[in-house]
Amino acid sequence: MSSAGSISENATPGFLVWRLSMKWRVAVDRAVAPLGLTHAQYSLVASLYGMYRDGQRPSQRRLADHTGLEPLYVSKLARALESAGVVDRTRDPADPRAVQLSLTKDGLVIARRAITVVQGLLDQLLQPLGGLDGERTKAFSRELATLLDVPLDPQTAREPESRSTPHSAKE
Numbered sequence: 001m002s003s004a005g006s007i008s009e010n011a012t013p014g015f016l017v018w019r020l021s022m023k024w025r026v027a028v029d030r031a032v033a034p035l036g037l038t039h040a041q042y043s044l045v046a047s048l049y050g051m052y053r054d055g056q057r058p059s060q061r062r063l064a065d066h067t068g069l070e071p072l073y074v075s076k077l078a079r080a081l082e083s084a085g086v087v088d089r090t091r092d093p094a095d096p097r098a099v100q101l102s103l104t105k106d107g108l109v110i111a112r113r114a115i116t117v118v119q120g121l122l123d124q125l126l127q128p129l130g131g132l133d134g135e136r137t138k139a140f141s142r143e144l145a146t147l148l149d150v151p152l153d154p155q156t157a158r159e160p161e162s163r164s165t166p167h168s169a170k171e
Contacts, residue, residue: 017147024125031121032114036084042114043067044077045086048103049111059098060089075099086110 007019028039037045047066051058060078064071078101081087086107092098103111122132129136 027121027125028118031117035110035114035117036086037110037114040069040073041077041081041086042118043069044074044081044101045103045107045111046115046118048087048101049108049115052103052108057100057102059092059095059100061098063101081107 007016011019025039028042032039032042044063044067047063048058051063051066058066060074061071063078064074067074069077078087078089078099082089085104088102088104088107089099090102092100119132126132126134126137129140131137
């Protein structure tokens with residue numbers, strides 16, 4: 001495999017973000033597998049843990065919005081976590097169509113362990129930027145948050161008119 005320098009030499013920011021997300025997804029998958037979780041399940045469990053600490057019991061929809069995962073995928077993950085005894089799914093008394101999620105006692109234990117494992121992994125992965133608490137990591141996080149705040153608008157994804165050619169206009 002080529003070195004990081006040769007990967008990034010002519011790569012677009014989108015490609016680099018995609019490669020980094022895939023690299024980190026694989027690393028988190030491997031790190032949480034001994035706890036019986038996948039990276040996607042970890043995202044739900046860790047988010048639920050943070051919300052639990054804030055006194056919240058989110059709906060599946062709210063958790064989907066929080067994690068950036070599709071609602072149907074969150075539902076599938078939540079059912080699997082419920083079968084594993086990690087998550088409780090109950091009807092929301094205020095909205096019978098909504099399902100609220102919470103961690104079971106075992107889920108809380110697994111969440112704490114998984115978060116500790118992933119924090120250690122992230123500190124290792126972020127060492128080139130000074131680790132989790134490094135100034136470069138904080139700046140990197142701010143830049144990523146800025147990009148995540150940009151709305152997904154099909155209008156902005158179109159090629160600008162000034163750069164369009166008759167050929168590209170037909171495509």
